[in-house]
Amino acid sequence: MSRALIEIGSCNVDLELRPIEPAWIIEGNPVSRSHILSTSSDGTSSTIIWSCTEGRFNWYYDFDETIMILEGSIVLESDGMPPKRYGVGDVIFFRDGAHAKWHVEGHVKKIAFCRKTNPAVIGFMIRVVNKLKRMFLSPGERRPATLMGAG
Structure with a gap:
């Protein structure tokens, strides 16, 4: 759906x-x-x-x-x-x-x-994935709102 x-x-x-x-x-x-x-x-x-x-x-x-x-x-x-x-x-x-x-x-x-909160391990994994995304984002590429301090 x-x-x-x-x-x-x-x-x-x-x-x-x-x-x-x-x-x-x-x-x-x-x-x-x-x-x-x-x-x-x-x-x-x-x-x-x-x-x-x-x-x-x-x-x-x-x-x-x-x-x-x-x-x-x-x-x-x-x-x-x-x-x-x-x-x-x-x-x-x-x-x-x-x-x-x-x-x-x-x-x-x-x-x-x-x-709803996630178990600590899942929260940690989400933060790691988000950090990796920030590290490998090409300059000039559209940045999600979360990377601009909205989340």
């Missing part, structure tokens, strides 16, 4: 109900919804719009996730990190294995860039 090389999405999409794991809820009745905007060809990365109503809950990350808050605010805390309020425009990175306590104030909407 062929996929478009460029896909266009919108942050203003209908979101589907995606309940928070009930055992994770600390306080209130937070209702979360989401919509997958895009998924990489290899299935390891996705872009998601997510929203949630007021409440407090734990969140356990089983992949790397970078978020940017589009609407509302949260108070976030984690081990070794005192509670702090984040709002529109703030960007937060959660590593695979992270745990955070979320307190959604009223509501929040975010865009999330999620990436």
